[in-house]
Amino acid sequence: MAASLKPIIALVGNPNSGKSSLFNHLTGLNQKVGNFPGVTVEKKSGFSQIDGLGNTEIIDLPGIYSIYPRSLDEQIVAEVLLNHNEPTSPQKIVVVVDATNMKRGLLLLTQIIDLGLPTVLAINMMDLAAKAGISYDFIKLSQKLGVDVIPINARKGEGIEQLKKAIAICNTKKNQTVYQLPQEANEPIVEVRKHLGLDNSYEAYQFLQQPKSLDFLSKENQKWLDEVRQRSGIHSGKFQGAETILRYSYIQDLLQSATLKTADDAWKKSSFKLDRILTHKVWGYLIFFLVLFLVFQAVFAWASYPMDFIDGLFADFGNWLSATLPDGALTKLLAEGIVPGLGGIVMFVPQIAILFAFISILEESGYMARVVFLMDKIMRKFGLNGKSVVPLLSGMACAIPAIMATRTIDNWKERTITILVTPLMSCSARIPIFTILIALIVPDTTALYFFNLQGLALMGLYVLGFIAALVSAYIMKKIIRVQERSFLMMELPTYRLPKVSNVGLTIVEKTKSFVLEAGKIILAISVVLWVLASYGPGDKVEKAEEYVMQQTANMRLTEQGLQDRIAAYKLENSYAGVIGKAIEPVIEPLGYDWKIGIALLTSFAAREVFVGTMATIYSIGSVDAEDQQTIKSRMQSEINAETGEPRFTPAVGLSLLVFYTFAMQCMSTIAVVYRETKGWKWPMIQLAYMTTLAYVSAFIVFQIFS
Amino acid sequence: MSQTAKNVATMKPGEMGIIAGFTDDFLATKLMEMGCLPGASVRFNFAAPFGDPVCISVLGYELSLRLDEASTISILN
Structure with a gap:
């Protein structure tokens, strides 16, 4: 495909830098959510028309503060930036920085520059900077950093065309580095570069710093890197503090020469006032x-x-x-x-x-x-x-x-x-x-x-x-016992009016991924369920009509009533019915019979199936299945064969309510937990504890109220 | 933890200080990435209703931290 020859552009920036606004402006509704190969994590990408490059893929990466990962989101970014061997690896980077919060954003920029990929710096929120009275000498910034610097206002779409031009022309891999790597690391870096065929020293240094979190590396390479690291004594964190200080002092010098006007916090006054109310103890x-x-x-x-x-x-x-x-x-x-x-x-x-x-x-x-x-x-x-x-x-x-x-x-x-x-x-x-x-x-x-x-x-x-x-x-x-320490370091961004198009695109994205994720599973389940409920062992299901006709020959049933009875008989003798009867002893202490058992089983994959199954079981097949009034009256008139009382007593109803409040009953959730925790351990623990909680609670409720 | 020196957790709303150093190496690297650098000025803005976490201004933006983390940043003033 020709598309794979085109460069892929990645947007990188701090949280709250307005990166998503820029992404939305570049791609509009032309977005999709997919997976990074090798990394079981979703990728948000879209296409943008860029002169000189044509229709270009843009990847929106999660907001990060540094290339040294702390959270899973940050680890994803580190992996994407350090892995060049996939067809989906980005070849050019746009770093987005908040103009009112330059220093922290530039820390990330200097790390990206050192990785050597062609980079453009987009200074966002220029409207706020203007309001605050901050201004920079962009030409000087660009000269000193060695990258193109484009001021933008992503919310209004200002500067986007210039940014696109800069993206199209930035091609050269830079060899200048902001951070001088420590002497001790030189020898192992040469070794790593040779062994893994890397052309950038800072990249090799990152491989040494975090080999275990880079999933795309083979097990052997991870082990080998760990050995080199142990041997040379480059453990993570050893030089990191010094690196950060050096980078910030570089940024300090840079901004000193490139800032035309600074501002105090006067422009944040209304935000501070709001905070006084919104974080008030009452x-x-x-x-x-x-x-x-x-x-x-x-x-x-x-x-x-x-x-x-x-x-x-x-x-x-x-x-x-x-x-x-x-x-x-x-x-x-x-x-x-x-x-x-x-x-x-x-x-x-x-x-x-x-x-x-x-x-x-x-x-x-x-x-x-x-x-x-x-x-x-x-x-x-x-x-x-x-x-x-x-x-x-x-x-x-x-x-x-x-x-x-x-x-x-x-x-x-x-x-x-x-x-x-x-x-x-x-x-x-x-x-x-x-x-x-x-x-x-x-x-x-x-x-x-x-x-x-x-x-x-x-x-x-x-x-x-x-x-x-x-x-x-x-x-x-x-x-759960772990050594890892918990911490919270989070920016409290200045209050802003939300932008309608950003909200709209979030809705579209989330809804789309829900419909696709859940849709696949629910669709599969409903097919399996339908088969189980429509076919059964022996010939009872096929001969249902004959049998019911015989049984009810003397009863003056309407056509409708007859059809309902046939449907009910079919279900009872289907595979679903057989299974329901088999589990009856287990669920009896909760007050349920085999019919409810079928509903429990079918809704095991997705709880919303319960109502539909109830509708089928209580033979409403011919009536609109979602008409709750009818389902309700059918359920109400259902008689418990042993007691002669109604089946759905308050005790049974409560027991079911409690069961469904606690039970896992959702295959899609299990799938997503598997994906997010990278293994079966946690989804299985979750399934076990929630089912136990549901069963025990429903049991207690039923025993108390019956 | 016994704190002999003054730290960010002991500051009062509106108080300013200069960051002197850190008492915890693990947190220090992260705090420095977030702009809490030795020599930088820090302003204590306010604490959450139960006194924890707290909000400080550093490097020109507002950062929230837990009290435990704030207490590892020692200050001069």
């Missing part, structure tokens, strides 16, 4: 809870309209398919397996979009950093980190993007605990289950004048999930 928390309340309100109230609409659309489409296409197994698979399965995914899009709109607004404005600041002390008591707030919050929409958001947590233990407890936060897939079970056992009346009892019950389940997450985190904090 107002701070009050405002945070108000924000949370607003988010909840939006996710649950506003999203219900588009969700109902999508739901109806897919149901209609399924019905239309079964009416239009010729009768047969394939039609059934489409209309009863795949279309409802897809509908189940797309239905959650409004909630996820709204939630990520809020999260992205909170992040863009700088408020999220204050939430981390407010919550850190409290979260730490539970073995978490202030930064765990974002994943926990996102977990209320969907655990998949939430778990990916834990990468910013530098500390391994705190990150692992956050990953382990995030699925306990009630995600949107639990809502349909909660809604139908609550409708079944909680009366629709008002308590305390205006609180709806069912609404309170729903909220109670969310609180229950949250408490379970905190308690589990606390227990894990006591169990």
